[in-house]
Amino acid sequence: MDCIICKNGTTLAGIDTLTFEMKGHLIIIRDVPGEVCENCGHFYIDSEAAIEVQKKTKRAVAEGAEVEILKYA
Numbered sequence: 001m002d003c004i005i006c007k008n009g010t011t012l013a014g015i016d017t018l019t020f021e022m023k024g025h026l027i028i029i030r031d032v033p034g035e036v037c038e039n040c041g042h043f044y045i046d047s048e049a050a051i052e053v054q055k056k057t058k059r060a061v062a063e064g065a066e067v068e069i070l071k072y073a
């Protein structure tokens, strides 16, 4: 797809590390699948991955981890 950020690149399948801050918890999730703009590097998360990442983040917060580093897969 075309990148909506730089409007100058196309995206390729890739992975990225995402960081979330929620209620004072810091959750880092590695190897999240999505698409990366070949021009500006902006990461677009897959819609399925977005749901999974949300679940993982909520679970980690519920478990009370102050800082949690997870792998997506």
Ligand SMILES: [Zn+2]
Residues within 6 Å of the ligand: 003, 004, 005, 006, 007, 008, 009, 037, 038, 039, 040, 041, 042
């Ligand atoms: Zn771009």
